[in-house]
Amino acid sequence: MAIDGVDPSACILDAFRASVAQSVSEILGIPINEAFNTVDLGKKGVDFTVAVPRFRLSAKPQELLKKIEAQFVPTEYIERITVDGVFVHFHSQTRKLNRLVLDQIYTLSKSTNTHRFGRYGTNSSGAGRKVVVEFSSPNIAKPFHAGHLRSTIIGAFLSNLYSANGWDVVRMNYLGDWGKQFGLLAIGFFKYGSEEKLAESPIMHLFDVYVTVNKDVKEEEAAGLSTTNDEAKDIFRRMEHGDKETLALWQRFRDLSIEAYKKVYQRLNITFDVYAGESLVTAKSINAAMDRLRENGLLKPAYAVDLSKWKMSKPVVQKADGTTIYMVRDIAGAMQRFEQYKFDKMVYIVGDQQDLHCQQFFKILELMGAPYADKLEHINFGRVQGMSTRNGEVKFLEEILDMAKEAMLVQMKTNEDKFSNVEDPDLTSDQIGMTCVKIQDMQSKRINSYPFDVKRMTSFEGDTGAYLQYAHVRLCSVARKVADETVLREDVSTIDTELLSEPKAREIVYHLATFPDAVRMAMRVSEPSTIVTYCFKLSHLISSAWETLVVKGQYSELAQARLYLFTCARIVLASAMRLLSLTPLERM
Numbered sequence: 001m002a003i004d005g006v007d008p009s010a011c012i013l014d015a016f017r018a019s020v021a022q023s024v025s026e027i028l029g030i031p032i033n034e035a036f037n038t039v040d041l042g043k044k045g046v047d048f049t050v051a052v053p054r055f056r057l058s059a060k061p062q063e064l065l066k067k068i069e070a071q072f073v074p075t076e077y078i079e080r081i082t083v084d085g086v087f088v089h090f091h092s093q094t095r096k097l098n099r100l101v102l103d104q105i106y107t108l109s110k111s112t113n114t115h116r117f118g119r120y121g122t123n124s125s126g127a128g129r130k131v132v133v134e135f136s137s138p139n140i141a142k143p144f145h146a147g148h149l150r151s152t153i154i155g156a157f158l159s160n161l162y163s164a165n166g167w168d169v170v171r172m173n174y175l176g177d178w179g180k181q182f183g184l185l186a187i188g189f190f191k192y193g194s195e196e197k198l199a200e201s202p203i204m205h206l207f208d209v210y211v212t213v214n215k216d217v218k219e220e221e222a223a224g225l226s227t228t229n230d231e232a233k234d235i236f237r238r239m240e241h242g243d244k245e246t247l248a249l250w251q252r253f254r255d256l257s258i259e260a261y262k263k264v265y266q267r268l269n270i271t272f273d274v275y276a277g278e279s280l281v282t283a284k285s286i287n288a289a290m291d292r293l294r295e296n297g298l299l300k301p302a303y304a305v306d307l308s309k310w311k312m313s314k315p316v317v318q319k320a321d322g323t324t325i326y327m328v329r330d331i332a333g334a335m336q337r338f339e340q341y342k343f344d345k346m347v348y349i350v351g352d353q354q355d356l357h358c359q360q361f362f363k364i365l366e367l368m369g370a371p372y373a374d375k376l377e378h379i380n381f382g383r384v385q386g387m388s389t390r391n392g393e394v395k396f397l398e399e400i401l402d403m404a405k406e407a408m409l410v411q412m413k414t415n416e417d418k419f420s421n422v423e424d425p426d427l428t429s430d431q432i433g434m435t436c437v438k439i440q441d442m443q444s445k446r447i448n449s450y451p452f453d454v455k456r457m458t459s460f461e462g463d464t465g466a467y468l469q470y471a472h473v474r475l476c477s478v479a480r481k482v483a484d485e486t487v488l489r490e491d492v493s494t495i496d497t498e499l500l501s502e503p504k505a506r507e508i509v510y511h512l513a514t515f516p517d518a519v520r521m522a523m524r525v526s527e528p529s530t531i532v533t534y535c536f537k538l539s540h541l542i543s544s545a546w547e548t549l550v551v552k553g554q555y556s557e558l559a560q561a562r563l564y565l566f567t568c569a570r571i572v573l574a575s576a577m578r579l580l581s582l583t584p585l586e587r588m
């Protein structure tokens with residue numbers, strides 16, 4: 001029996017679903033694939049549900065239901081069915097479920113894998129396909145604002161997610177490292193720059209210089225002058241024509257900034273395969289892009305493309321003086337990237353302020369006849385409102401991370417006993433702080449905007465990052481606490497999983513079994529919140545099980561079975577957290 005997309009070796013629930021499909025297909029005489037596609041995960045204690053009207057058969061739903069009820073015979077996987085309205089609910093054989101689910105999680109966790117988040121949960125649906133994920137993309141000499149923070153967090157997750165779905169992923173940072181502002185920055189650096197400060201904290205120093213020189217521009221403007229501005233334009237023009245001296249300075253700004261960014265990204269568990277940037281879009285690609293635009297009759301006077309037919313106005317692609325702008329760099333950049341990577345897909349993780357910009361350059365590429373135009377996707381997200389603290393506006397990623405870390409440290413110190421057991425309080429508080437910052441960002445649908453709120457980022461109460469870390473720590477500590485009486489048996493296949501007879505245990509096992517589904521679902525909708533929700537549900541289930549599923553002091557076989565369950569829960573929670581780009585902690 002071959003069903004498309006079914007792979008019990010990666011997702012054991014598929015075996016149960018296939019059994020449901022088999023029964024339904026035989027009873028109603030419909031193709032197995034069709035039957036399989038209607039098998040949904042159930043709700044509230046139900047394992048699977050089939051909505052009968054979805055078959056679009058001529059017989060009335062009630063008749064179909066009766067038929068299924070009358071003819072269903074229990075299988076190796078499915079024990080019984082219940083009907084409700086137009087739905088048929090399928091209940092799995094608990095013994096089979098416990099055995100297969102836990103063994104799969106454990107075995108896969110032992111197998112070698114190329115993912116940092118563990119094999120269980122992953123699938124190979126994207127095998128052989130390459131995706132370029134462009135994210136973070138801050139601008140040199142400008143603040144790393146909330147939009148960049150969100151892009152960084154969501155992008156890190158989505159690139160992991162693609163990888164978990166079998167894709168070959170290129171993680172790309174597209175720096176804002178080109179444009180007239182670099183002419184201005186060069187002037188500013190000659191006037192106000194300090195080599196010392198540049199070496200010490202390049203991001204901050206360049207920003208300060210940029211702010212100061214901008215003040216000069218404003219003052220001149222007020223006096224009816226534009227000397228600095230004109231000079232900046234001139235320098236940038238020279239840069240675009242390859243002027244060695246200014247380019248050397250610019251190159252240093254870029255290199256030092258990247259080094260500094262790398263440190264912060266490392267703190268966030270993020271690495272990039274490529275530091276691309278607006279500056280690296282070559283003159284050759286830009287000329288080719290302009291030629292294509294012209295050849296296709298798309299270039300209207302003033303270097304604009306008329307997209308009003310699609311209600312996308314008339315974006316300008318290039319300046320009259322021939323210098324390049326953001327728009328043409330995105331058009332030519334896509335061409336260049338396709339040539340280089342031959343991607344099957346490219347996603348841009350950029351805030352919704354740039355919805356129109358993305359629509360425009362995607363459309364322009366389509367009109368130019370780019371064969372990859374339909375492979376581009378803009379993954380957008382809502383804004384963060386009011387990004388400021390008591391000390392003023394937050395400008396840099398590091399400030400946010402430091403703030404979260406401090407708050408965590410204070411909290412951790414309230415429990416002296418535990419605190420004394422934490423090996424590296426500095427690193428631990430940093431990791432918890434980071435988890436909080438990331439979770440508060442990813443816990444609702446990405447299109448939702450949210451207020452910038454220090455409390456929200458640093459709270460230990462409710463569904464926060466700290467709570468997830470705590471749930472993981474607790475799962476680690478259960479094994480530590482019973483270590484003198486129970487150590488998980490090496491050959492887990494001899495552990496008697498039938499002893500996990502409590503409804504609570506079953507609920508946990510079932511939820512563990514749905515992790516591969518959560519990974520696929522998250523992929524379908526490109527939503528981090530799917531995985532965050534999964535993690536919270538798992539953590540809640542576990543925290544409500546400690547009293548019923550005690551390990552310590554139980555007879556050996558029972559202790560083994562329960563420890564096995566908690567071990568698998570820990571493996572899955574850790575994988576899900578890693579997928580979210582978090583580092584699960586063992587103590588806190």
Ligand code: ARG
Pocket residue numbers: 134137138139174175176330348350
């Ligand atoms: N650096 C840009 C900004 O800060 C974001 C870049 C988005 N990516 C792109 N290909 N346009 O607004």
